[in-house]
Amino acid sequence: MEKIGRRKLLTSSLALAAGGALGAGAFGRPFSFGIGAAWADTGTIKVGILHSLSGTMAISETTLKDVMLMLIEEQNAKGGLLGKKLEAVVVDPASNWPLFAEKAKQLLEVDKVAAVFGCWTSVSRKSVLPVFEHDNGILFYPVQYEGEESSRNVFYTGAAPNQQAIPAVDYLMSEDGGSVKRWVLEGTDYVYPRTTNKILEAYLKSKGVAAEDIVVNYTPFGFSDWQTEVSKIKAFGSAGKKTAVVSTINGDANVPFYKELGNQGIKATEIPVVAFSVGEEELAGLDTKPLVGHLAAWNYFMSVNTPENKAFIAKWHKFIKNDKRTTNDPMEAHYIGFNMWVKAVEKVGTTDTDAVIDAMIGVTVPNLTGGYAAMMPNHHITKPVLIGEIQANGQLNTVWQTTGLVPGDEWSDYLEGSKDLISDWRKPLSCGNFNVKTGKCGGEVATQ
């Protein structure tokens, strides 16, 4: 039996493991399908869906693909758009960031879609951004994110930090939330937690929290051994001041984190954890009994009791043929984004990109929580902010919500270098990073 050197073997197997993860998605081929057959020969309007259906992000993004198909089917049943049938073009970027850019290019240049609904992680959005700006496409991005970005070609239907993180911290500081004085900012090590925590740290300090009462901690992606981290939180929390954890822990790392919290006996009444990335979908994989009372901040909960939401859930269960499936916040964001796009297209009577982008601003559609979402000039929308407590049945029960709607603020007021910036895509300003102090527009690429 021939043997190769072990050193070589180790390096090659590691390299392959890394390279393989990148190449994993290359097998996926785009496929498109129409819904309903008897349409006149008036052509179709293509809608791109850019969500990972394989790889690590499939867990979250597959649902968004399904909800888009549902919305498109429903619109077609209503008679389509501008008398034409909508056609979904589904591609699989396979949780692979460079592949996101390639698939976006294909959607815009080959399939010539009128709009794209897609992306989950910030890095995938950053990866497709130049493509959308170069090819002048439209992207609807449905996930809460760190802000510090505004592009003419992107509509951000998820929450900006001021629509999720800051109200959540406000709630915990209030008497109802337990008058928290000490903070653990616990996150996964990538751009969204890092930026959000930077904003939160500045915000907490502006509220008079001392530096020694804030601890920021990061763990790698997919972290599963939380024993040390949780016991550190426990020790930090037993210094006599009310302590809370603000969690920007992403994806799969949450389940072992919550299991460890439960096992080490950290109760929500002692050290509450408020999470920005944990929703109904993530809780479905967990035994939530030890977690009752821990919090999540979103702009939508499945448990919200409105006729619109009930109808949406019923439609979803019928479409997915499983009445145990949950709905979540990014699904509502796509619901809002899609309806806004339909309304804007109907308003201008064309799917021409420039016309639709201009028409989008000011479009108002109902959301699922009994209010309205309006597209602001900065391409962010107005949202209510809800704080929910985890229930034993895996649902989130609203315990607090903002009295009005909060408009999304893309450039945080709490960060140096971004507090003087505003974004306004209306003519004649039409700028994503206008500096109100210098009176100058920062330039074409409105990201930092």
Place this chain on the structure above:
Amino acid sequence: MQLLRKLLPLAFCLLLCGQAWRAASADAIDDAAAGFGSSSYADIEQTVAALAVSGDPAAAPILQALGDGQLMVTDDHHLFIQADDGSFTDARTHQKVATDAAADARPVKVNNKVRRAIAAAMGQLTLLSPDAAQRRAAADSVFHDPNPARLPLLDSAIAKESDSGIKRRLEQARAAILLSDTATSPADRLAAIAVLAERGDQDARALISASMTSSDPAVAAAATTAVKRIDLTLSLWSGAQSVYYGLSLGSVLLLAAIGLAITFGVMGVINMAHGEMVMLGAYTTFVVQDLVRLYAPDLADYSLLPAVPIAFLVSGLVGLVIERSIIRFLYGRPLETLLATFGLSLVLQQAIRTIFGASNREVTNPSWMSGSFDLGGLVLTYNRLWIIVFAFAVFAGILLLLSRTPLGLQMRAVTQNRRMAASMGIRTEWVDSLTFGFGSGIAGIAGVALSQIDNVSPNLGQSYIIDSFMVVVFGGVGNLWGTLVGALSLGVANKILEPVAGAVLGKIVVLVLLVLFIQRRPRGLFPLKGRAVES
């Protein structure tokens, strides 16, 4: 306007008199039922406090049920307690009621603030309870919420207490109250500091450290010494805790790597689909758990036990099929094996994703694997403890099999000298298949354990494959003891570095050290020696 002004006092009187009348005629439970029907958390919180001081014997069970989310209220203000099996009892009479009598009952709304109020109230109500566990919980709840108003009650509880352990907790609670009360005399303060110093944990330290700035020099000095002493013991315990965490992480690494130590270490097959065998084991656990829940709900707590052999069989059979259909054609061609098994791992992942869906599956921790207990200053969680025990049991089992059974003998013979083994009449092909199947089966068993601490998702295996290779190569390929030592030392190194350097940097440091080590000793910690290796 004039009329309104005249009417206003009348309306007020009606309201107040109505209240007074109700308070006079109805009892505490009726008031509570009315309060709990409210949709405002503040009202519910007030109701909890009122119920706690009412002295009604039904108050404690009602508050307990409220804390457990089992208290239901109807629109016409009846309170019911819903048991785990869904049946209802009347909160006042404790009689079972027909389910349709409570048909329109809805759970009383609870948030964290209400939960805190319940804990405080329960602490007060159950201090004199006949149940020792309840008294202990009550003492702890008073300790965490030191309120001077509770002092008289606490004193009477201390006088009556016969259990020395609970008595100590009660005295600690008393000391906590004394220290947080500004009116306490210096002498009492000194005594309280002594009591808490004996407790010696983080909570005690927090309470004592507030007295370090006391105006009384004796108190300040006593507090400072006590805090110093507590800090010393705490840092010793935290060192021990890190080692325990390291052992725990090491045992997880051992479980993940030990199957690979057989397929890669003993057979030399670079099996990139090893992680997927682990994942299959985890999904088997999920399926077994659901079947047990369906057919024998009483035994749900023990569904892990049958899951172990079944996972072994499932992963082992899949491994056998893989060996027979793919790997046996690739012996001696490591790079091709690597590619083929990597492709296979993607196929298996996507297959599981198609069958079970992309989202995580819930594998419940059985009650005997939930929670933790204290050992001195150590917090030991049951699930980690069982996994350590399990990992060592699996390791011992494999050692026994390899050294004491005919199959083990044949395995060793084939790997050490294939041609000689063949000429002794051993069917080397079959031994290869069985060894690979055995290694895969062990990976499946690891999956049962990992389902308890990690996500059961199609990506489960991916997160362990690199670590597994690391452990096997570090320990020395082909040496099971090396795998054991490698796994434990990597685990402990990681956990000792983590509090100092942080999780991200800690991991990087360990990787860098490992690379340096492999540079110096490419064959790992315990290299195999002898001619068979050289060839």
